[in-house]
Amino acid sequence: MKAKREYRDRDAVEVAVLDALVDRSDEGMTVFEIRSHVDSDIDELETALANLKQDDLISAEKRDRRTLIRPDDRVIPDPDEEVDEQSFVDRVIDRLPL
Secondary structure: OOOOHHHOOOOHHHHHHHHHHHHOOOOOEOHHHHHHHOOOOHHHHHHHHHHHHHOOOEEEEEEOOEEEEEEOHHHOOOOOOOOOOOOHHHHHHHHOOO
């Protein structure tokens, strides 16, 4: 599952982090688990997590001597809501300066 569309216009690493967290929103993820799902170095990941935390899109909680990171509920799409994915052409048109 992917984060809601309104949160996908962020930095690519931030979007990848949100997508990974949305997939495991119930149990949360450690930084090491996120790193295994997101193709970036630790500095980029740290910056992305800091930005997402600053914007209140993620939260962190300690549980059993582990810090688990979870996405905010507003980032998680409603499973009953129909997801309208843009086609390749739609994405190209959105990027053109018209």
